[in-house]
Amino acid sequence: MPRTTATANSPLLQLDARPLLEQGHDPLPDILQMLDRLTPDGLLVLTAPFCPDPLITLLGERGYRLNPVELGPNHWQVEILPSAAPEITDYRNLPAPEPLEKILTEVTQLPIDGVLLARVPHVPGLLFPMLEEHKLAWSVLEESGGSAIIHIHRKEDAG
Amino acid sequence: MSFLAGMNRLSLDQAPPLEIPATFFLTAPVAVIAAGAVLLWAGASAFQSNWLPLVLGLTHLGTLGFLTMVMMGALYQIAPVVAGAPVPFIRLAHLVHVLLCAGVAGLVLSLTGLWEGSTFNFFTLVAVAALLFVVTVGFAVARSKTPGETVAGMRLALFSLLLAVLLGLIMARGFFHGAFPGMHNFWIQVHLTTALLGWVGGLITAVSWQVVPMFYLTAELPSFRKKTVLLLTTLGVVLPLMALLASQAVPGGTSGWSPTHVAAFGALPAVLGVWLLHPGLILQNLRGRRRKRLDASLFFWQAGLCLAPVTAVVAGIAFFADDPRWAFLFGWLAIWGWAGIIVHGMLSRIVPFLVWFHRFSPHIGRIRVPAMRNLLPDSWTKLGLGFHVASLVLGALAIITRDPWIARATGVLMLATGVNLLHWIIYTLRQQPDLSALATDE
Numbered sequence: 013m014p015r016t017t018a019t020a021n022s023p024l025l026q027l028d029a030r031p032l033l034e035q036g037h038d039p040l041p042d043i044l045q046m047l048d049r050l051t052p053d054g055l056l057v058l059t060a061p062f063c064p065d066p067l068i069t070l071l072g073e074r075g076y077r078l079n080p081v082e083l084g085p086n087h088w089q090v091e092i093l094p095s096a097a098p099e100i101t102d103y104r105n106l107p108a109p110e111p112l113e114k115i116l117t118e119v120t121q122l123p124i125d126g127v128l129l130a131r132v133p134h135v136p137g138l139l140f141p142m143l144e145e146h147k148l149a150w151s152v153l154e155e156s157g158g159s160a161i162i163h164i165h166r167k168e169d170a171g
Numbered sequence: 172m173s174f175l176a177g178m179n180r181l182s183l184d185q186a187p188p189l190e191i192p193a194t195f196f197l198t199a200p201v202a203v204i205a206a207g208a209v210l211l212w213a214g215a216s217a218f219q220s221n222w223l224p225l226v227l228g229l230t231h232l233g234t235l236g237f238l239t240m241v242m243m244g245a246l247y248q249i250a251p252v253v254a255g256a257p258v259p260f261i262r263l264a265h266l267v268h269v270l271l272c273a274g275v276a277g278l279v280l281s282l283t284g285l286w287e288g289s290t291f292n293f294f295t296l297v298a299v300a301a302l303l304f305v306v307t308v309g310f311a312v313a314r315s316k317t318p319g320e321t322v323a324g325m326r327l328a329l330f331s332l333l334l335a336v337l338l339g340l341i342m343a344r345g346f347f348h349g350a351f352p353g354m355h356n357f358w359i360q361v362h363l364t365t366a367l368l369g370w371v372g373g374l375i376t377a378v379s380w381q382v383v384p385m386f387y388l389t390a391e392l393p394s395f396r397k398k399t400v401l402l403l404t405t406l407g408v409v410l411p412l413m414a415l416l417a418s419q420a421v422p423g424g425t426s427g428w429s430p431t432h433v434a435a436f437g438a439l440p441a442v443l444g445v446w447l448l449h450p451g452l453i454l455q456n457l458r459g460r461r462r463k464r465l466d467a468s469l470f471f472w473q474a475g476l477c478l479a480p481v482t483a484v485v486a487g488i489a490f491f492a493d494d495p496r497w498a499f500l501f502g503w504l505a506i507w508g509w510a511g512i513i514v515h516g517m518l519s520r521i522v523p524f525l526v527w528f529h530r531f532s533p534h535i536g537r538i539r540v541p542a543m544r545n546l547l548p549d550s551w552t553k554l555g556l557g558f559h560v561a562s563l564v565l566g567a568l569a570i571i572t573r574d575p576w577i578a579r580a581t582g583v584l585m586l587a588t589g590v591n592l593l594h595w596i597i598y599t600l601r602q603q604p605d606l607s608a609l610a611t612d613e
Contacts, residue, residue: 107462108385109524109543112532120536133388138252142532158384158391 023054023127023163024153030061043067047076047092053127054163055100056092057153063088083156093129100129104159112139115164119148122166135160187247187257189529191264193600195244196522198272200596202236203589207562209283210582214575218499224290226499228282233506234366235297236275239332241514242374243267243304245521246325250308253381254315254322258307267307270300294343301336305329320397324377327401331369331408338362338415353418357430361411364438369408371510372445376400378517379453379472386520387469388462396452400444407441435490446483446509450476467552471516474560478508499570507585508563515559515592519552522599534604546602551595558588 025046029039043058050056058064068078071092079091079100091100101118103111111132116139118128135154139162143150149165209229210217217225247264251257258264274296280286281293309329315322342358345351352358380397383389411434418430454476457469482504489497527543534540562584569578 105388105461107388107466109527113527113535113542116532116535117540134385138528145533146536 022049022151023051023165024057024151024161025050025054026057026059026153028059029064030059033061040067043092047071047094050094052094052096053165054094054097055129055153055161057155057161058090058092060088060090061086064090098127098129100131100161102131104131104133106133108134108136109138112136112142115139115162116142116146119143119146119164119166122148122164124166124168126166128162128164130162130164132160132162134158136162186251187261187264189525189600191261192244192248192521192525194265194268195240195247196518196596197593197600198268199237199240199244199518200589200593202232202240202275203592204586205236205279205589206232207582207585207587207589209279210566210585211579212582213283213578214582215569215573215578216575217578218496218570218573221495221498224282224284228279230502230506231275231282232279233511234371235271236279238371238506238510238514239301240271240275241518242371243271245378245517246304246308246374248521248525249378249381250311250325253317253325254312255317256311256314258311260307263303263307267300267304270296270303274298274300289347291343291347294340298336298340301332305333319380320394320401321377321381324373324380324401324404327405327408328370328373328377331365331373334408334412335362335366335370338365353415354430357415357418357434360431360434360438361415364411364434364441365408367505367510368404368438368441368445372441372449373404373408375510375513376404376445376449379449382517382520383453383456383472387457387460387466387472389456389460392452392456396448400449400452403440403444403448407438407444410437410440411435413437442483442486446479446486450479467549467556468516468520470553470556471512471519474556475509475511475513475516478504478512482509496570496573500567503563503566503570507559507566512556512559512563515555515588516552518592518596519547519555522596523547526599526602530602531604534606538604538606540604547595547599551591551598555588555591555595558584558591562588 027039027042027046029043032039032042039060043056046056058067063080063082068080068090071078075095077093077095077097079093081089081091083089093100101114103114106114111130115128115130115132115136118130122128135152135158140150140152143164147166147168149167151163153161155161206229209225209232213225217223217229220226247258247261274293277286277288277293277296278290281288281290309326312322312325312329338358339362341352342362345358380392384391414430414433414437454473457473482501485497485501485504489501523543523546526546527541531540562581565577565584566581568574569581
């Protein structure tokens with residue numbers, strides 16, 4: 013299960029629907045509430061005990077892109093991306109420091125207000141001060157198994 | 172802006188400058204070259220008796236000149252990253268380096284009879300270097316709030332280094348001033364355990380938890396397995412030390428057991444943790460790695476880890492056997508085999524990374540920056556592994572046969588290993604980004 017690290021108005025949010033479902037609650041209001049808090053280029057990671065097909069249909073009709081992945085028995089993860097969010101680039105199969113190299117190369121080409129979403133094998137502690145040197149805003153969501161999703165946003169010209 | 176709560180942050184200002192680890196890494200191959208030259212000169216007489224000053228010199232050339240030199244340089248870089256705190260008075264690292272170099276060089280020259288200096292004074296230089304190192308790096312590691320086995324393992328390694336050096340200094344004083352504090356074998360046993368299993372083993376295991384998943388894309392090992400290795404290593408360092416302290420407080424208080432046996436049995440948990448359990452866990456983990464691309468540094472890890480259980484078996488035989496060749500074989504396999512190969516392989520990862528990180532990464536997006544793996548040709552690293560393994564095999568053969576020509580051929584191969592290593596470290600460290608395009612734009 014992803015570690016809770018994101019806060020309100022974060023471009024990275026997560027919701028584990030399993031406890032809600034166990035208590036007999038419909039998680040849809042919580043999901044919609046979180047999507048309202050999500051930035052237009054962000055990502056909501058939803059954890060569920062099954063593939064939520066009706067939700068996929070509903071949110072798909074509202075313009076969201078949804079990527080469901082089965083992580084194990086009764087364990088699904090659904091990435092919910094608003095229409096303006098970029099695709100998540102997967103660098104999990106690259107050994108250190110190649111994810112760092114790739115991300116730094118990509119973010120220097122980001123236009124102002126551009127966003128990069130990347131999945132990396134580990135939380136790249138060395139990357140963050142380098143992103144700040146490039147005047148890039150970042151947030152990270154650590155996943156189970158040690159991998160992480162990083163959201164990088166160029167808000168101004170690095171000069 | 173960050174939304175990651177509670178994460179250790181490393182400011183680039185806190186990272187030590189490249190020149191600090193680089194000076195240590197540049198010096199380490201010189202020790203290998205020197206050891207090769209000594210073997211070439213001495214031939215099989217280097218394997219005649221454990222008590223020869225020449226053997227003592229060769230051993231410390233390996234443990235201090237090569238292993239400790241690299242491990243200190245690496246810790247100056249890794250400790251702040253892992254511990255999340257800078258090493259205070261980082262410029263003192265230059266003094267540590269000078270003292271260690273002077274101490275090791277003086278030791279070897281005096282023990283090989285090439286210089287009439289006081290051997291004890293050179294041991295003292297090494298001890299001062301180690302003390303300065305442990306105090307400064309230990310300050311960063313001790314203050315770390317990062318939980319985990321890597322930081323705990325680093326603490327154990329630093330504690331063991333301090334102990335090994337203090338024991339070594341006391342023994343050196345005894346040897347050279349005729350007042351040895353107790354039974355030679357007993358003290359050497361405890362010194363060996365703290366140095367090889369506590370300092371070298373503690374650091375290799377601690378660093379492996381961090382770098383193996385990062386470099387080879389393996390799964391993270393469950394925490395309890397890492398804790399088991401750490402606990403066994405700690406026990407194996409502490410128990411012999413307690414036996415030593417007890418023998419000083421109550422002479423003859425080991426209930427009829429030989430104190431050397433007590434120390435050896437006390438070290439068994441560390442032998443189990445470092446030379447049997449750790450290699451088993453890491454080799455199994457490497458088999459399941461996601462990245463299947465073959466990498467020269469991976470071969471070093473595999474070769475070194477495969478040698479660990481062999482080292483443990485030979486250590487057991489050497490302890491009970493009367494033939495001194497077993498003791499030589501054990502030392503050879505532990506220093507130049509298990510630890511030497513892993514440390515050599517780690518250099519091939521650390522040096523290009525540091526050069527890329529310090530020199531090239533700040534220019535990404537401004538100029539064309541090479542990928543890290545392009546800074547060092549893989550073929551040079553593989554050649555280094557070939558020389559290293561060939562010298563290891565030939566050295567083992569020289570110890571068994573006591574053939575002077577095989578011993579000299581081992582020296583030649585060690586020279587080749589050291590020269591190759593020094594060559595590619597210099598090559599990698601000399602790489603600079605081409606800033607001419609940037610200047611033209613401005």
